[in-house]
Amino acid sequence: MSVVLSRPAYFLLFLLSLISVVARGQSMVTIHHQVTLGDAKVVLGEWQKSDSNVSIRIDKLRWYVSLPPANVGAGVEKSGGRHKNIAESKSAGKTGSKAWLMDLSDSSSLDQIYLYPTLSGPGNIKISLLFGIDSAIQMGGVGTGALDPQLGMYWTWQTGYVQWKMEGAIRVNGIEHPLELHLGGFDGATKAQAMLSDYLINPSMNSVIAQWDISQFLAEVVRRKKFGVMSPSPIARDYCRIIASSVTFHK
Amino acid sequence: MSRFTNSRFLGLIAGVVFFTITGCILFQGDAKGPIFGFSKGGLDPKFQRTLIGEGWPLPKYDFTQNPMDPEMVALGRKLFYDVRLSSDGKVSCGGCHSSYTAFAHVDHPRSHGVLDREGRRNAPALMNLAWQSEFMWDGAIKHLDLQSLAPLTHRTEMNMSIDSILLFLKSDPDYKRAFGRREISIPTMLKAFAQFEMTFISLGSRYDSMKRKQVVFTDQEHRGYQLFQKNCGICHSEPLFSKPGTFASNGLLMDSLLHDKGRAEISGKPEDEFLFKVPSLRNVEVTYPYMHDGRMKTLTEVVKYYSDRTLLLPKSLGGGQHVIALNSKERVDVVAFLMTLTDLGFLQNPSFQEPR
Numbered sequence: 300m301s302v303v304l305s306r307p308a309y310f311l312l313f314l315l316s317l318i319s320v321v322a323r324g325q326s327m328v329t330i331h332h333q334v335t336l337g338d339a340k341v342v343l344g345e346w347q348k349s350d351s352n353v354s355i356r357i358d359k360l361r362w363y364v365s366l367p368p369a370n371v372g373a374g375v376e377k378s379g380g381r382h383k384n385i386a387e388s389k390s391a392g393k394t395g396s397k398a399w400l401m402d403l404s405d406s407s408s409l410d411q412i413y414l415y416p417t418l419s420g421p422g423n424i425k426i427s428l429l430f431g432i433d434s435a436i437q438m439g440g441v442g443t444g445a446l447d448p449q450l451g452m453y454w455t456w457q458t459g460y461v462q463w464k465m466e467g468a469i470r471v472n473g474i475e476h477p478l479e480l481h482l483g484g485f486d487g488a489t490k491a492q493a494m495l496s497d498y499l500i501n502p503s504m505n506s507v508i509a510q511w512d513i514s515q516f517l518a519e520v521v522r523r524k525k526f527g528v529m530s531p532s533p534i535a536r537d538y539c540r541i542i543a544s545s546v547t548f549h550k
Numbered sequence: 551m552s553r554f555t556n557s558r559f560l561g562l563i564a565g566v567v568f569f570t571i572t573g574c575i576l577f578q579g580d581a582k583g584p585i586f587g588f589s590k591g592g593l594d595p596k597f598q599r600t601l602i603g604e605g606w607p608l609p610k611y612d613f614t615q616n617p618m619d620p621e622m623v624a625l626g627r628k629l630f631y632d633v634r635l636s637s638d639g640k641v642s643c644g645g646c647h648s649s650y651t652a653f654a655h656v657d658h659p660r661s662h663g664v665l666d667r668e669g670r671r672n673a674p675a676l677m678n679l680a681w682q683s684e685f686m687w688d689g690a691i692k693h694l695d696l697q698s699l700a701p702l703t704h705r706t707e708m709n710m711s712i713d714s715i716l717l718f719l720k721s722d723p724d725y726k727r728a729f730g731r732r733e734i735s736i737p738t739m740l741k742a743f744a745q746f747e748m749t750f751i752s753l754g755s756r757y758d759s760m761k762r763k764q765v766v767f768t769d770q771e772h773r774g775y776q777l778f779q780k781n782c783g784i785c786h787s788e789p790l791f792s793k794p795g796t797f798a799s800n801g802l803l804m805d806s807l808l809h810d811k812g813r814a815e816i817s818g819k820p821e822d823e824f825l826f827k828v829p830s831l832r833n834v835e836v837t838y839p840y841m842h843d844g845r846m847k848t849l850t851e852v853v854k855y856y857s858d859r860t861l862l863l864p865k866s867l868g869g870g871q872h873v874i875a876l877n878s879k880e881r882v883d884v885v886a887f888l889m890t891l892t893d894l895g896f897l898q899n900p901s902f903q904e905p906r
Contacts, residue, residue, distance in 0.1 A: 440693045
């Protein structure tokens with residue numbers, strides 16, 4: 300599924316992207332997303348402790364981050380992209396929103412290039428991101444790029460994107476359960492999209508880390524004993540809100 | 551009866567004359583020909599003005615996101631009838647949605663998919679889809695572009711994976727030609743399906759001719775129309791004869807084997823239990839069997855079911871109770887009116903049939 304490019308091709312695309320950014324009076328910062336259990340990085344396919352009585356093995360983890368509707372037209376645009384995750388959906392194209400698909404099995408997808416208008420004087424830049432896909436985009440028809448249903452993040456039997464797809468297993472007090480959490484929803488009581496906390500950066504910064512600590516989320520999963528959630532629901536909404544609230548940004 | 555048949559024939563002729571007079575271009579059914587009702591990627595402005603004059607709402611579909619294109623319509627038509635898009639190579643969209651029956655399925659109460667697997671619901675008729683924003687009996691799909699994904703991937707329908715569809719399309723020389731300069735991708739395929747399906751416009755029935763004052767209803771049809779307006783029109787509103795975005799219960803008891811809870815299966819809300827999308831009654835004469843699970847075989851049976859019934863209206867229709875009371879003579883009149891909704895030009899349109 301991932302796009303493989305040679306190093307020279309990467310370099311060329313990066314250069315083109317940079318030229319495009321400079322020409323438009325834009326600056327960029329790379330947001331590196333990482334998933335942790337506390338301070339320990341999550342490693343796919345390995346059992347890791349999240350609590351004294353709880354261990355987890357994550358085999359697949361993919362999720363969406365997008366620009367919130369408030370950012371539409373704020374001059375934050377796509378980079379020209381060196382990877383399919385930096386993409387624009389057709390429906391997003393209408394409003395200028397963008398979406399990124401993160402995939403823990405593909406480290407290059409975890410580097411999100413975030414563009415902002417170059418400041419003319421001193422000041423800070425606010426990074427605003429939405430966990431999930433904005434409702435207007437979800438209702439706007441078929442998407443392309445990161446929103447192509449072929450990427451496996453679209454519920455084919457109903458409208459909507461899976462915004463968090465986590466599969467693996469969890470052991471609670473020595474008992475193993477399959478873990479299958481396809482979370483999302485954009486309508487009414489099942490609206491699962493959630494804003495990440497805004498983060499201010501200095502324009503001199505080139506990169507930021509977005510840390511997705513899933514310990515609290517897993518604690519909630521264990522507390523509710525809901526290890527399989529496959530469709531929009533209040534539980535999926537609650538899980539997504541906890542995930543979003545646990546994201547922190549660091550230099 | 552002969553008077554009835556003659557007047558229906560006259561209605562058909564009048565419909566054809568109407569479209570000629572209004573300057574609408576008839577769809578030629580050829581990949582490069584014009585598309586009936588459409589120009590410059592969207593609804594033809596003159597056509598749209600005519601429709602609005604006849605009480606039609608504006609279409610819900612945003613054509614700027616998928617401008618109508620004869621080549622895309624032709625691609626959608628090819629896809630619609632291709633059995634190779636099913637896991638056993640025997641089921642196409644057209645297998646359950648026959649153009650001769652307003653794209654409904656008339657063979658069984660519920661449609662059969664791959665390996666003869668039987669679904670839980672009656673394949674709905676397809677028409678005037680650009681005026682709808684929610685699809686499937688439970689409204690699970692909120693955009694026409696994405697509707698075809700559901701039957702393509704459902705295990706009791708066509709049972710394909712998205713990846714296998716894409717692999718097939720990319721490997722087939724015919725599709726390489728049919729996609730032309732466009733990228734062979736799932737979004738392109740979905741938009742092509744939507745474009746073909748949006749050409750299913752039905753507005754040439756005897757009822758339409760009557761509204762255009764081209765024919766006059768018989769006394770029986772007229773009585774039936776008045777009874778319909780009073781008893782049925784609240785849910786099946788003219789001119790679409792449905793109520794887009796409305797889900798209602800008609801009081802049918804749940805089939806204990808199918809255990810279909812309708813809209814609640816999507817919304818998760820108890821108050822949505824046993825609510826189903828209000829279908830259009832255009833061409834209802836040929837879309838038998840009826841109801842979401844196809845439990846009723848004839849229009850007479852359906853009208854009889856409703857003829858002594860108190861329905862609970864959904865909030866979207868103002869709530870409260872709606873009492874329907876029809877005696878046996880009135881029931882016949884209503885059926886006579888419902889038969890005026892048959893659009894022979896639509897049912898026999900060669901552009902909707904399997905490409906040769």
